[in-house]
Amino acid sequence: MKWLALLLSLTLLVATHELGHLLFAKLFRTRVNRYYVFFNWKFSILKAKKFGGKWHFRFFNANTPDSWDAKNLAPEDQNNTLWGLGWIPLGGYCDIAGMVDETKKADDLEDVPQPWEYRTKPAWQRLLIISGGVLVNFISALLIYGMIFAHWGTTELPMANATYGYAYHEVLQEDGFCDGDIIRTIDGCEYTSTSDALMTLLLDKPQQVTVLRGDSLVELHPSGNLAEKVGKRQVKNMMIPRLPFVVKDFVDGSVAKRAGMLAGDSLVSVGGEPTVFYHEVTAALKARAGDTATLAYYRDGELMFTLVEVPSNGRIGVFTEGADRFFTMVHKDYTFLQAIPAGISFGWETLVDYVSSLRMLFAPGGAQSLGGFGTMASIFPDHWDWQSFWNITALLALILAFMNIIPIPGLDGGHILFTLWEIVSGRKPSDKFLTVAQNVGMWLLLALMILANGNDIMRWLGLM
Secondary structure (H helix, E strand, O other): OOHHHHHHHHHHHHHHHHHHHHHHHHOOOOOOOEEEEEEEEEEEEEEEEOOOOOOEEEEEEEOOHHHHHHHOOOOOHHOOOEEEOOOOOEEEEEEEOOOEEEOOOHOOOOOOOOOOOOOHHHHHHHHHHHHHHHHHHHHHHHHHHHHHHHHHOOEOOOOOHHOOOOOOOOOHOOOOOOOOOEEEEEOEEEOOHHHHHHHHHHOOOOOOEEEEEEOEEEEEEEEEEHHHEEEHHHHOOOOOEEEEEEEEEEOOOHHHHHHHOOOEEEEEEOOOEOOOHHHHHHHHHHOOOOEEEEEEEEEEOOOEEEEOOOOOOOOOOEEEEEEEHHHOOEOOOOOHHHHHHHHHHHHHHHHHHHHHHHHHHOOOOOHHHHHHHHHHHHHHOOOOOOHOOOOOHHHHHHHHHHHOOOOOEEEEEHHHHHHHHHHHOOOOOHHHHHHHHHHHHHHHHHHHHHHHHHHHHHHHHOOO
C-alpha cells in the first residue's frame, strides 16, 4: 500500500511539474514535441497524439510511427504534442523544441533556428517556461493544503494536553529527557506544537529546556549536537505522545482476534514484560517476532491472558485507539475562503521548516540521512488514508519545487541560473556550453540518486 501510494503521488507530481513547462511553452507559442510522465527507455506504456482531426494511440510501443512526425503532418497539426506515459518512475520530461536538456544536446538542434523554438524566444519568456514546473508544484502544494483545511479542518494535540507525557528516542534521553516528560519551555519560550519544539531542538541548539516531570519542573541543558546524532542514527520518531494500547478494530486474519481479544481490550503486558503504552507494546512484539508470547490485557476491569504466535512482522493485526480517545484535541474548521489563505500560510511555513532542516545534511554523518524511494514510501501509512495521502503529496510537491530550483545543471535551477546570467550580462551561453553543463549535472544527479537509494538498501540490509 505504501508503494502504491508513492507511485500515485509521484505520478501526480511529475504530471503537474511537466505540465507547468508545457503551459508556459504553449503560451509563448513554443513547440513541445513530447510530454512524458515517467521515462520511456526502450518503450512507452502509452503514446497519444492528435492529428488529422482525431486522436491516435499506441500502447506498449517502442517506435513512434513516421506518420506522427511533425515534418510529415499537415501545417495545422505540426505544433501538436505527443503525450506519453513511460514505465520508469524516476521523473518525466517535456521535449521543448530548440532547448538543450535531458532529451537532446546541441548537435540535435536544427542548423537554422526556427521562430517556434525555445532558443529564439526572449530571455524573459524562456525564464518563465523553465520556471513553470517549479511554479506549478509550489502552487499545487498550497492549493492541496487549502483543500485539506476546507475538507478536514485541522486537529492538533497541544503538548500540555498529552497527559501521559512523551516517549523519547535515546538521542534525547542522552540529553536528560525521560519518558513521560512534557516540554514546557525552550530557552524561556513556551511551545504548544510538538513539531515546532522538535525543529527548535534540532536546529537552534538551545541552552535550556524546562520539562514537567511528574509534578515537578526540571531544567535540562542539551549538548547541542542533536542534529549530528539524529543524522548518524537515522532517527525517525524523536518524541511521540504516550498512548495506551487499546484495541479499536482488527485487520483480516488478525492473530489477536483469533486469540480471543475484543475491541476495547487494553493490552498491558507482552511475554510477562509490562507494556503500558503503545510504543512499548510494539517494541515488545517486534522482539518476539516469529515466537509465541503471552498477552495480558484488561477487559471491563478484569485482567485476562491469552497466548498468541507473533507473526514475523511483529504485528498482531489490530487497529488501536488514537490520541483523540485519550486527550483533548484542538480542532478547527475552515470555510473555503478561510482555507485558501490558511493553506498558503501553512505551506510556506512547511517549506521554510524543510529548507531549515537541510542544515542537518552538513552535520557529520549528514549524508547518511539522505533517503531515496524507500524512504519516501515509508512516510505513507500502511493503510489507505486520503488525508495522509494528500498531506504527504503536498509536502513532496514543496520538496520537488525546492530541489528543482537548486542551480545545478540538469535541474530547472541550472537553466534558470544561465537564463538569469543572460538577462543580467546580455551574453547568452552557447549551446555547446549548455550541453557540457547538462551532462555534468546529470552525472551529479545520478550520483546523488545512487547515494540516496544506496542508503535505503543499506538500511534494509541492517548495515546502517
